[in-house]
Amino acid sequence: MQLRKRGARRRVAALLLAGTLALLTPAVAPATADTPTDATATAASAAADPVPVASYDFEDATTQGWTPRGAAQLAVTDDAHGGTGALATTGRTDTWHGPARDVLGLLQTNATYLITGYARLAAGQPATDLALTMQRTPVDADTTWERIASAPATDAEWVRLQGEYTFTSDASELQLYLEATDATSAYLLDDLTITMTAPPPDGPPDRAGVVTDFETGTAQGWAPRIGSESVSAVATPDAHGGTHALLTTDRTASYAGPAFNLLGRMRKGDTYTLSAWTRLAPGQSPTALRMSIERRWEGTPSYTTVVGDTTVTADGWVNLRGSYTLVHDVDFLSVYLEGAAGVSFYLDDFELAWVEPTPIQTDIPALRDAFPEHVRVGGAVERPETVGVHAELLERHYDSVTAGNAMKWDATEPTEGQFTWDEADHIVEYARENGLGVRGHTLVWHNQTPAWVFRDADGAEMTPTPENKALLLARLEAHIRAVAGRYADDVYAWDVVNEVIDESQPDGMRRSKWYEITGLDYIRTAFRVAREVAPDAKLYINDYNTEIPAKRAFLHDLVAQLKAEGVPVDGVGHQMHINIAWPAVGEIERTITDFVDLDVEQQITEFDMSVYDNPTDSYDPVPAELLVEQGYRYRDVFAALRRQADHLTGITFWGLGDDRTWLTQFPIARIDLPLPFDQRLQAKPAYWGIVDPTRLPPPAVTAECAASYRVVARWTGGFQVEVQVRNTGTTPIDGWTVTWPLPAGQSVSGSWSSALTVADGGVTARNLAWNGRLAAGAGTSFGFTGTAPGSGDLGAAPAVDCAATAAG
Numbered sequence: 116m117q118l119r120k121r122g123a124r125r126r127v128a129a130l131l132l133a134g135t136l137a138l139l140t141p142a143v144a145p146a147t148a149d150t151p152t153d154a155t156a157t158a159a160s161a162a163a164d165p166v167p168v169a170s171y172d173f174e175d176a177t178t179q180g181w182t183p184r185g186a187a188q189l190a191v192t193d194d195a196h197g198g199t200g201a202l203a204t205t206g207r208t209d210t211w212h213g214p215a216r217d218v219l220g221l222l223q224t225n226a227t228y229l230i231t232g233y234a235r236l237a238a239g240q241p242a243t244d245l246a247l248t249m250q251r252t253p254v255d256a257d258t259t260w261e262r263i264a265s266a267p268a269t270d271a272e273w274v275r276l277q278g279e280y281t282f283t284s285d286a287s288e289l290q291l292y293l294e295a296t297d298a299t300s301a302y303l304l305d306d307l308t309i310t311m312t313a314p315p316p317d318g319p320p321d322r323a324g325v326v327t328d329f330e331t332g333t334a335q336g337w338a339p340r341i342g343s344e345s346v347s348a349v350a351t352p353d354a355h356g357g358t359h360a361l362l363t364t365d366r367t368a369s370y371a372g373p374a375f376n377l378l379g380r381m382r383k384g385d386t387y388t389l390s391a392w393t394r395l396a397p398g399q400s401p402t403a404l405r406m407s408i409e410r411r412w413e414g415t416p417s418y419t420t421v422v423g424d425t426t427v428t429a430d431g432w433v434n435l436r437g438s439y440t441l442v443h444d445v446d447f448l449s450v451y452l453e454g455a456a457g458v459s460f461y462l463d464d465f466e467l468a469w470v471e472p473t474p475i476q477t478d479i480p481a482l483r484d485a486f487p488e489h490v491r492v493g494g495a496v497e498r499p500e501t502v503g504v505h506a507e508l509l510e511r512h513y514d515s516v517t518a519g520n521a522m523k524w525d526a527t528e529p530t531e532g533q534f535t536w537d538e539a540d541h542i543v544e545y546a547r548e549n550g551l552g553v554r555g556h557t558l559v560w561h562n563q564t565p566a567w568v569f570r571d572a573d574g575a576e577m578t579p580t581p582e583n584k585a586l587l588l589a590r591l592e593a594h595i596r597a598v599a600g601r602y603a604d605d606v607y608a609w610d611v612v613n614e615v616i617d618e619s620q621p622d623g624m625r626r627s628k629w630y631e632i633t634g635l636d637y638i639r640t641a642f643r644v645a646r647e648v649a650p651d652a653k654l655y656i657n658d659y660n661t662e663i664p665a666k667r668a669f670l671h672d673l674v675a676q677l678k679a680e681g682v683p684v685d686g687v688g689h690q691m692h693i694n695i696a697w698p699a700v701g702e703i704e705r706t707i708t709d710f711v712d713l714d715v716e717q718q719i720t721e722f723d724m725s726v727y728d729n730p731t732d733s734y735d736p737v738p739a740e741l742l743v744e745q746g747y748r749y750r751d752v753f754a755a756l757r758r759q760a761d762h763l764t765g766i767t768f769w770g771l772g773d774d775r776t777w778l779t780q781f782p783i784a785r786i787d788l789p790l791p792f793d794q795r796l797q798a799k800p801a802y803w804g805i806v807d808p809t810r811l812p813p814p815a816v817t818a819e820c821a822a823s824y825r826v827v828a829r830w831t832g833g834f835q836v837e838v839q840v841r842n843t844g845t846t847p848i849d850g851w852t853v854t855w856p857l858p859a860g861q862s863v864s865g866s867w868s869s870a871l872t873v874a875d876g877g878v879t880a881r882n883l884a885w886n887g888r889l890a891a892g893a894g895t896s897f898g899f900t901g902t903a904p905g906s907g908d909l910g911a912a913p914a915v916d917c918a919a920t921a922a923g
Contacts, residue, residue: 166311166379167446168221168228173200173305177342178214180374181304184292185212196233196273196305203237204293205301214304215250215292220327220336221376224285225315230263231277232307234293236270236300243268243297247276252288252331263291268302279312287331311379321382325467327375329359337462340374340451343367355392355432355463362396363452364459373462374451377408381441381448384502386470386774389421389450390436395429396459402427404454406435411447421450423780427460438470438774440499472504473795475511482512482791485753485806487760491552493767495519495721498538500771501545508771508796515552515607517720517767518542522555525563527598531590534597543605554720554767555606557613557657558595559641561627569628577632584633591637592644600648608765609649610657610688610720611641616670618859618876623669639682646683653764657688657720661706662698663876664913665859674713686716692769693752695745696728697854697877700755701914707759718765719756723789724748724801725778728852728879733785742788743812746800749791750808772796818921819844820889822853824912827898831906833864838880840917841894850887850920853880855913861903868897888922 171179176191181202183189188206195201204214222228234245246265252258264278282289293304315323327335329348339346345365354360363373381387393404403424410417421437441448452462483492493515494500500509500516509516520526521538528534546553568590569577577583599609615638617625624630629637638656645654656674661667670687677684687710691703710717726734726741734741756766770776774794778787788794791802803810821843828835842848856877857863863873869880886895903909 165229166314167308168311168379169218169309169376170447171202171216171307172198173202174198175342176200177339178202179342180338181214181216183212184215185209187212187214189214192303194303196235196303201303201305203301203303205237207295207299207301209298210296211292211294212298213293213295213302215290217289217334217336217338218249218291218309219286219289219331219333220325221309222280222282222289223311223315223323223379225281225283226311227313228280229277229310229312230280230291230307231275231310232293233273233275233305234266234268235273235303236268237302238270240270240300240302241297243295243300245274245276245293245295245302247278248292248294249280249282250288250290250292251282251286254285254287256284258288268295273305288333321380321385322469323380324387324469325375325377325380325465327361327465328357329354329361329463330357332359334361334373337361337373337375337465339371340449341368341371344371344373346373351461353394353461355394355461360394360461360463362459362461364396366456366458369456370451370453371456372452372454374409374449375465377448377450377467378445380467381439382469383441383444386438386440386472386499386503388436388438388468388470389466390434390468391452391465392432392434392463393427393452394432394461394463395427396461397429399429399458399460401429402455402458404433404435404452404458404460406437406450406452408439409447409449409451410441410443410445412444413446416447417443420780423784424454425784427454432463437779440502440505440775442498442502473797475504475508475796476798477511479798479802480806482802482806483514486757486766490760490763491515491718491765491767493517493552493554493765494771495556495767495769496542496771497521497775498541499775501542504796505771505775506545508792509551510549513551513771515554515765515767516542516546517554517556519556519769520563522598522602523557523560523563524568524594525565528594529565531567532593536601539602543602547605552608553602553606554765555599555602555609555652556720557610558599558645559591559611559629559637560613561625561629562614569632577628579632584636587629587632588636588640591640595641595644596648599645599652603649603652606649606652608653608655608686608718609645611645611654612638613657614659615656616658616666616673618663618666618669623666623673635677638677639680642677642682642684653685653716654683655686655688655716655718655720656684657690659690659692659721660875661687661689662691662693662702662856664702664705664856665876667706667709668859671709671713674710674715678713678715684715686718686764687713688718688720690721690769691719692721692723692725694725694728695741695748696852696916696918697879698856699854699914699916700751702856703752704755704759705914707756707762711762716764717762718767719763720765720767721769722766723769723776723778724752725787725789727785727787730782733783735786737786737788740814743800743814745788746804746811747808747814749801749804750811751804753805773799818846818848818919820848820851820917820919822851822915822917824855824915826909826912829906829909832904833900833902834909835898835900837896837898838869838915839894839896840882840889842889842891842919844919845891847888847890847922848919849922850882851889852882852918852920853915854878854918855915858903858909858913861901861909863899863901866897866899868895869899871897871899887920 264276406422422435772792773788
């Protein structure tokens with residue numbers, strides 16, 4: 116863009132004096148003055164609740180998004196006003212050359228800002244005036260240059276440049292820069308801050324939202340996150356909408372990418388949707404991108420993934436869409452895109468939108484009342500579930516909470532001996548104030564454990580030695596004493612160890628670092644120490660896929676062994692992450708009954724039900740009839756759990772509503788709706804399947820089938836099975852899917868008359884093109900051969916489920 120010279124600026128200044136814009140050009144004070152004395156600073160200090168918008172201190176040794184104007188050259192120096200970093204400007208050949216920062220998107224129309232920065236001439240430079248100026252291009256109008264603050268400067272001391280800034284019409288460009296009266300002066304800039312002192316008069320800025328489409332040919336507030344990457348708006352025929360998109364190149368780290376400052380754009384306790392369209396630059400190989408948020412408070416950063424790894428190509432645009440609830444105090448808040456280092460990509464049509472909360476339903480039964488009084492009904496929570504309508508839903512329907520992540524090792528002891536309690540304390544205090552029980556999750560796991568835990572005394576990765584075993588068990592004991600001891604009066608049950616079984620191993624034990632170095636002693640130690648420091652808590656061993664016979668058999672034998680040794684195992688937790696087709700309801704009941712002989716408590720600890728029966732499908736949106744089908748599946752599963760209620764003491768859902776579920780990121784990024792309440796926290800068919808199945812909507816078409824499993828041949832090392840499939844509904848079906856768990860020690864070697872697959876310990880058989888359509892009452896069959904040791908009886912046939920596809 117062609118920049119105008121000083122003469123044009125004088126014309127604009129005259130307009131400002133005529134009252135076109137409300138701008139103040141205050142006096143400046145030396146950097147040694149701690150208290151503002153000018154009228155602007157006094158007025159700003161009297162404003163209520165100022166909102167920090169941006170801060171540039173250059174302490175990270177990057178230019179923090181500042182770029183050169185004209186011939187200026189920028190570098191970070193340790194000759195600083197505060198700390199160890201400042202921005203040095205050299206190479207200028209005109210007065211308007213200098214460091215510039217795109218602030219479009221940071222500043223809002225009709226809001227008032229106090230802009231403060233510290234400047235000084237480089238050593239040996241003659242005295243001159245320095246000035247902070249805003250270059251603004253209104254929509255459909257000429258560019259203007261607006262003075263914010265100026266002051267005489269020398270190389271002897273820092274001066275403060277401070278002034279208020281307001282603009283009253285929409286702009287396509289806002290560029291803040293530092294210039295000098297002398298055309299060649301070299302100077303330093305440091306500790307520049309932008310603070311909103313008054314919001315727009317027409318409403319709170321944190322609900323106004325943000326839209327950036329780059330059609331102005333500018334970055335519209337987006338800037339390099341690290342400083343080394345290049346971020347620019349470019350004209351491209353491949354733009355998602357219009358003619359421009361934001362291109363990011365020169366990325367040297369996975370976390371480098373375009374960033375947008377959200378400070379002042381979000382209100383604590385509110386939920387927002389974030390949407391961005393992405394596409395790789397030409398010639399780039401497909402890779403995963405993700406959207407994240409960085410927040411800071413008093414110098415401590417935290418990171419949240421809004422949209423997980425999503426495959427993006429150079430052939431088309433992909434939408435990254437997620438939601439975020441601001442639940443912390445922040446003095447820095449930024450959204451950014453990241454991915455594999457070196458990948459260049461486009462961003463277009465970004466939108467941040469406030470989600471107006473829908474009141475929860477108060478005229479429906481409480482979920483906890485659908486179960487006997489001795490069965491606690493809980494939900495996994497993070498801080499967002501403890502505010503607003505989420506908290507209202509939680510308090511109405513549940514009587515227990517599980518800290519989804521806040522009590523895990525990486526959250527509580529990221530560095531040895533240095534504990535962070537804020538998130539866990541908040542959840543415990545919230546539960547205490549609202550009369551909710553707390554399940555602790557988890558003291559020992561092979562995931563989310565910091566790397567230092569498995570480093571030896573010299574910092575190298577541990578190998579199985581007696582010294583390392585002793586060190587690892589000592590660390591384990593210290594960690595449990597700290598964490599379980601802190602919450603001994605509040606946590607009624609602990610998942611002491613999590614996911615220790617791997618049914619593919621000969622002994623059934625997961626080959627984690629814990630097991631490789633300590634054998635079973637880490638489990639023994641964990642339970643022993645937990646009992647010592649939390650004597651009133653019930654101590655659980657927790658695992659997933661216990662619906663698979665082989666896995667639960669190994670878990671059963673391990674618990675039996677531990678109890679025989681006197682290890683204080685009080686309960687078994689079944690996570691029960693299931694889906695709309697798997698496992699068979701009969702296997703769910705067997706999951707409970709198989710542990711009754713051990714005389715332990717049992718709980719369902721992480722229940723959810725994916726609407727998908729495979730790891731590749733994706734719906735957008737999820738069909739309404741599929742949610743009805745899920746409701747009936749919920750009905751059948753919870754009918755089984757009620758039948759086993761005498762053997763259960765708790766059922767915990769892994770989340771409250773579909774707006775916040777881990778299944779939107781696993782196994783791939785996709786829309787999944789696995790919980791009883793929808794994305795607006797309203798009751799959905801899954802809820803009614805639990806509470807009152809008579810209120811379930813009728814299925815669109817009755818499509819039912821049944822399957823029977825029969826061993827028709829047996830020989831040494833092998834067997835043959837025939838499966839009969841029958842349409843048991845009243846209308847034709849166009850397809851069927853039969854599922855069953857693969858018994859321990861067996862495998863499938865061949866099949867016919869079906870498309871048969873084996874995964875996660877289960878077998879799925881689907882119809883072929885020629886045998887899927889069955890009239891009401893009609894049937895078909897398929898078969899398979901398998902391997903099994905010996906030649907004797909194979910025992911009871913596995914429970915078989917059949918799902919039908921209605922004829923179209």
